[in-house]
Amino acid sequence: MKKLLIFTLTCMAFYANAQVQVKMNDLIIPDAPGLILGDKAPTMVSKPSTPRAFSASLMTLAEGGAIEVSPYWLSNKPNYTYNDFIDEKFPFLQTFTFSVATYKEKNTFGFAPGIRAQLLKLYSKRGHQNIQKKAGDLLSLLSQGTTINQDSITKANEALEEASQQGLFVVEFAAAVLGKSTEGYLKNLNFDKSGTWLNIKWQPAKFPVGLVGLASYSWKNHTSSQDSSAMDFGAGLKFAKAKWDLSAEYVNRRETGGKHYDRLAFAVNYAINENIVLVGSVGKDLSGVNNIISLLGFKVGLSRNVAKNQ
Amino acid sequence: MKVQKKTNPLVEIQLAEMGQISLSIAIGNAQFGGNQVKFTDSDQIFHKGDVNNLALGEADSLRGRTLEIITNVLDINPGTNNIIVTDYFSGGSPGQIVTTDTVSNSGDICSITATYKFK
Numbered sequence: 001m002k003k004l005l006i007f008t009l010t011c012m013a014f015y016a017n018a019q020v021q022v023k024m025n026d027l028i029i030p031d032a033p034g035l036i037l038g039d040k041a042p043t044m045v046s047k048p049s050t051p052r053a054f055s056a057s058l059m060t061l062a063e064g065g066a067i068e069v070s071p072y073w074l075s076n077k078p079n080y081t082y083n084d085f086i087d088e089k090f091p092f093l094q095t096f097t098f099s100v101a102t103y104k105e106k107n108t109f110g111f112a113p114g115i116r117a118q119l120l121k122l123y124s125k126r127g128h129q130n131i132q133k134k135a136g137d138l139l140s141l142l143s144q145g146t147t148i149n150q151d152s153i154t155k156a157n158e159a160l161e162e163a164s165q166q167g168l169f170v171v172e173f174a175a176a177v178l179g180k181s182t183e184g185y186l187k188n189l190n191f192d193k194s195g196t197w198l199n200i201k202w203q204p205a206k207f208p209v210g211l212v213g214l215a216s217y218s219w220k221n222h223t224s225s226q227d228s229s230a231m232d233f234g235a236g237l238k239f240a241k242a243k244w245d246l247s248a249e250y251v252n253r254r255e256t257g258g259k260h261y262d263r264l265a266f267a268v269n270y271a272i273n274e275n276i277v278l279v280g281s282v283g284k285d286l287s288g289v290n291n292i293i294s295l296l297g298f299k300v301g302l303s304r305n306v307a308k309n310q
Numbered sequence: 311m312k313v314q315k316k317t318n319p320l321v322e323i324q325l326a327e328m329g330q331i332s333l334s335i336a337i338g339n340a341q342f343g344g345n346q347v348k349f350t351d352s353d354q355i356f357h358k359g360d361v362n363n364l365a366l367g368e369a370d371s372l373r374g375r376t377l378e379i380i381t382n383v384l385d386i387n388p389g390t391n392n393i394i395v396t397d398y399f400s401g402g403s404p405g406q407i408v409t410t411d412t413v414s415n416s417g418d419i420c421s422i423t424a425t426y427k428f429k
Contacts, residue, residue: 049390050412070389076410078338078394082386085340094340094389135342142344142382143358148419150311157384157417160342 028212029199032066032101034112034176037193037218040103049073058100062185066101068116070094086131086164092117099176107182111189114176120169127167127205134160167205173198177221192221208239230255244270269299276300311417318409318424320376323402325369325428331401335361335381338394343383350376350425369401372428381422385413393420402428 030036031045046067048054051074057067072093080094088094096117103110123131138156141149174197179189195218203210213233234251246268253261265283272278277299325331337343347357347364356377357364366372383393393411411420 047388049392073339073387073390073392076339076392076394078396078408079336080338080340081336082340082342085387097389138342138384139344139359142342142384142419143346144344144382145346145348145355145380146421148313148382148421150313150419153384153419154311154417157342157386161386 028201029116029172029174029197029214031068031097031116032099032112032114033116033174033195033197034099034114034178035066035101035103036197037112037176037178037195038101038103038110040101040110045099061100061102064103066099068097068099070097072096082135086123086128089120089122091121092119102185109181109185110178111181111186112176112178114174116172116174118170118172120171122169124167124169124205127163130163130166130205131160134163166203168201168203170201171198172201194219194221209235209237211235228256244268311419312414313419313421314411314413315421316409316411316423318407318422320425320427321404321407323399323404323426323428325372326401328369329401331366331369331372331399331428333361333364333366333377334398334400335379336396336398337381337383338396339390339392340387341383341393342386343381343395345382346380348378350378363400369428375428377426377428379424379426381409381424383420383422385416385418385420388416391416391418393422395422397424397426399426
């Protein structure tokens with residue numbers, strides 16, 4: 001058992017080392033973009049859906065955290081249906097979110113408001129057809145009166161969610177500022193850093209390769225000497241079967257000043273049984289020396305208990 | 311996933327003197343749902359699925375009958391947990407009946423039972 005623990009910790013150390021690299025997920029704008037400026041990642045973003053819940057959530061930010069609210073949805077839209085949203089090509093209002101993220105670090109308090117919205121959303125004909133098919137399956141399950149088969153509905157909902165990410169071209173915009181204070185929560189905040197991001201994603205329908213690009217620009221508000229900008233683009237592949245899945249990704253970053261960075265990585269998971277998964281990954285940071293990223297290990301499930309709704 | 315049930319009080323619908331009566335149901339807030347429509351004096355399900363200009367029958371044949379609609383709404387909109395369902399009767403008064411509710415989490419279901427007596 002002790003050997004297994006040491007082996008697992010060793011694998012985690014290698015994995016943590018690998019996390020330093022820019023990954024495909026880093027090219028997706030997170031829910032609370034302001035935290036990027038503080039090099040922080042929120043563990044959970046609260047998403048209040050009523051003005052009262054929003055006010056209550058604001059009170060909790062003094063201890064650090066993040067909230068994100070969609071102003072458009074704070075009031076009911078009785079005639080705006082799911083199909084209307086799927087057909088919406090310019091969903092700026094529907095996807096516009098305002099977020100506030102806070103963190104505490106020694107004597108410094110960080111406060112980072114941000115905005116995010118999709119500017120353009122297009123489905124391919126095949127993607128649209130796939131959504132309609134999955135939506136039909138879910139509609140049928142929800143039209144059985146008092147007979148509500150929760151397991152089937154959950155699976156059909158997951159299938160619809162997956163279908164809604166396929167055959168999809170999205171352009172998303174985000175901006176944020178970061179204020180810091182050494183005097184306490186919201187006292188004399190010095191907003192000295194700002195950033196903007198433009199994200200473009202294309203995931204063809206029923207095809208395992210997706211493309212993503214991210215242009216970012218951040219600057220210090222009181223000096224022009226520390227501006228930074230980067231243009232990232234990447235391609236990801238994911239192929240899954242019942243017992244194994246294979247993923248690969250390529251990320252390319254070009255920063256101001258001519259710095260250039262590439263990363264290529266492959267990962268495979270194989271389920272030996274219900275509780276043990278063999279994990280392997282290998283990659284290469286193409287810009288430097290000692291740059292092979294590798295990981296081989298097991299993921300072990302320790303509990304057979306099944307959580308149940310009370 | 312949590313299923314939250316809501317039963318609306320019976321609403322009387324005053325029908326026009328004559329003509330076809332039809333029903334439409336709008337599930338708003340970009341949430342996803344399905345419907346089951348039946349008359350309480352029959353064991354048969356009258357309609358399942360989307361309801362858009364569903365012909366219920368002539369006014370004269372509907373008077374005195376009670377319609378039960380079960381609408382199950384799944385919260386799939388990450389922007390809100392609010393649910394809003396509107397039942398529209400063409401040829402009846404009131405012409406629209408709005409039901410609102412809020413579920414706790416995304417992925418929860420709000421099951422709304424609405425009954426209408428035609429007069």
